[in-house]
Amino acid sequence: MGVGLFLVYPALFTDVTDSYRLSRAGRLRTDLGGIYFHLLAALGIIGLYLLTGQPFLLLGVLLIDVEIVRQLIPFLRLDGYWVLTDLAGVPDLFSQAGPFIRSLLGSRGGAGERLPELRRAPRVTFLVFLALTIPALAVLIVLVVGGVPALVAAASDATLHQLGQLAEAREQGRADGIALALLQLALAVLPLAVTVYLIVLVGRRLLAGLVGWGRVNPRRALTAGLTGVGAAAVLGILWIPQLPFLASAPGDVQTVAVAGRSHVQGSVAYEQRPPVGGDHAPIWQNCGFYDAPIADENVVHSLEHGAVWIAYRPELPDDQKARLRSIAYSQIHILVSPYDGLSAPVVTTAWGRQLAVDGPDDPRLRQFIQAFRLAATAPERGGACTEGVGTPR
Structure with a gap:
């Protein structure tokens, strides 16, 4: 033996x-x-x-x-x-x-x-x-x-x-x-x-x-x-098309320069809605699916850790919400939540990057996730996206 x-x-x-x-x-x-x-x-x-x-x-x-x-x-x-x-x-x-x-x-x-x-x-x-x-x-x-x-x-x-x-x-x-x-x-x-x-x-x-x-x-x-x-x-x-480090982003991704990323108490007036980065709360938002709005300041902290945030209109049909929910739990570091006043049915955001898409079945959504989830563009990629605040559904 x-x-x-x-x-x-x-x-x-x-x-x-x-x-x-x-x-x-x-x-x-x-x-x-x-x-x-x-x-x-x-x-x-x-x-x-x-x-x-x-x-x-x-x-x-x-x-x-x-x-x-x-x-x-x-x-x-x-x-x-x-x-x-x-x-x-x-x-x-x-x-x-x-x-x-x-x-x-x-x-x-x-x-x-x-x-x-x-x-x-x-x-x-x-x-x-x-x-x-x-x-x-x-x-x-x-x-x-x-x-x-x-x-x-x-x-x-x-x-x-x-x-x-x-x-x-x-x-x-x-x-x-x-x-x-x-x-x-x-x-x-x-x-x-x-x-x-x-x-x-x-x-x-x-x-x-x-x-x-x-x-x-x-x-x-x-x-x-x-x-x-x-x-x-x-x-x-x-x-090659599936390897994360070889993924290419959709051509119409908006790139936004992020000025700061300090921890602050209270609310922050973000120029971009949903925000793509900036000063944020000391505690990050737990990744997962939410059926109620969550605080921008906590989500931005999650973006700093490499999370991708998928914001959707509250009136989105239930079947599309269900598909977004499955996306939220398909990989780590994905946040999904409702957001008022969106320019499109779904807006997906990473640190310094944003893209408006037609819905969960838009192929650009998965392209965006593959290109920017835990990407090097996030200042603290790999940071925690659990044990923060919020209870995903």
Whole structure:
């Protein structure tokens, strides 16, 4: 037993290599060892529930059941995969996939690449496994690769927020706050790190295979080159429009010079309505959706932290308000509130920037959010947008 990294996640492990010396039934018991411990833990939690009557403990049982189901998925090298390999009598289905496919096509592999003789049942099991696994992994790869921009945006948001928390904790001399911010910072970038690692790992193997295939003759080399260029173009089309640091603002955004940003008590006479910056209240407005007007002075403080403020006319139809509400909670650092006297149904504002749009479905609204939410134009971007004033709905 020991501790290691599974991809980049810390994990406990047990070396069960010697299980190959056991009978098939013994190997299956070994494969299901993790499931047994899950069930024992679930029984223990059920016992605590019967003793205490606390219903929240049953949530732990449900989570264990979900984890058991996840572990039994055979498409990755989890418990279910090893159960299937031992049931089929093939030591490692993935490592034998190439020789098996070549045997179906009637071609012969090199030395050490030939598939052991399989009876009918294992061959059918292997064939069904590949028929289900190849499309499933293809879909998974598409989802993972296509989701990279969203992961980058989430990691960027979380990093900026935690850096703000870290700076605040350092100013206050709070060692616990510094440690917590550093831990959350590491956890924030971990999903992106795992995804990048997987893409690089799979990409290197695919590229090596493509290069090797293309070395046979000039025609294959040309095909391999065009395939590589095409794949790079597809990635660019998928990623570039969604990456937050490459976002372009709508062409009709109004830019306003902001003179000061001091903390003041009381009301402030802003030239712009809604205001785009300036002196403001010492406490920021909590981000989220509001169905009643909120104070300009608190909102401007949130703008200083990188928030985008979406102001809407109070008489806006309910269905459009509902869509604005969903936008408010789709990402951090977004404020939505009613505002009297707007020049358009919806006016969206960031520090020093403003844009009037026709409604929540106007594509310029999302462009504005992507370009200016937590942008470098905000003097204190990444500052808090929670634990201030106001209760979002």
